[in-house]
Amino acid sequence: MRPAALLGLALFLPACDSCSPGAPANGKAAAPSAAPTVAAAPRSPATQITPIAPAAKDAPPPPSSAAPAASAAETAPAPAEDPASLRCRGALAKAGAELRNWPSRTLDTLRRDSGARGGVDTEGVVTDTVLPEPCPEGAQCKPSPPPYAVFSLLDAPKETFIGVTPSADELTIGERVKFSVILCGTWTYGGSINYGEIVAISR
Secondary structure, eight states: OOHHHHHHHHHHSOOOSSOOTTOOTTOOOOOOOOOOOOOOOOOOOOOOOOOOOOOOTTOOOOOOOSOOOOOHHHHSOOOOOOGGGOOOOSOOOOOBSSOOOOOBOOHHHHHTOTTOOEEEEEEEEEEEEEOOOOOOTTOOOOOOOOOEEEEEOTTOOSEEEEEEOGGGGGOOTTOEEEEEEEEEEEEESSSEEEEEEEEEEEO
16 A cells, blocks of 8 residues: 555544553453453262260160179078977968978986077977867857977876967877977976967878
8 A cells, every 4th residue: 555545544543542462442441351261170979977866865875785783681691590499379270281490309208407598499299189160250258378299208197288389180199190299387287287379280
C-alpha cells in the first residue's frame, strides 16, 4: 500500500491512549473470561461409626455359675454329744432303731445306783408294757402316766427298770432288747425303781 493511503486510513481510526494490545478498538473493556474450572478432588467414602450404647446404671452383676462358699458355721462339724450331760426332756418321740453308743451299764448296776444320770446303753427282758387309756371326749379324766415298758435283768425276772417310750406298744413281753436311755431318777412301782426315757431300741 502507498504511504498516502496509509495516512488516510489513520485519519479515520479513533485515538486510543489506554488501549492495550489485544483490547477492542472502541475502548470498551472486554468481558473477563470465565475462570478455569478446577476438578474437585474425589471425596473419600465416609467412615461408618458405630455408636456405643451407654452403660446401664445400677445394672445387676452377671450371674455366677460358682456355688457360694459355705460359711464356717455350715462346714464346722457338729459338737460331740456328751451323754453325761443329758437330762430327761419330757417331750417323747418314737424310739429310733440305732443305739447311740453311749456308755454301757447293766440294769443291776443301775438298780444299785438310784442317783445315776445321763445317757447309757443297756439291755433287758420286757416283763410288761403299760399304755395310757384314752380319755373320752368331754370327760374329766385324771392325768395318766406316759406309755412305758418294764424291764428285768437277763437272768432274773424281778423288775429292775422302767423305760418311758411311745414305742411301748411295739414291744413284746418276754423279748430281750438293747436300748439307749436317758436316766431320770426313780419311780414308785411296787417300790422304788429306776426309770428313764428310751430314745433307741435295738433287737
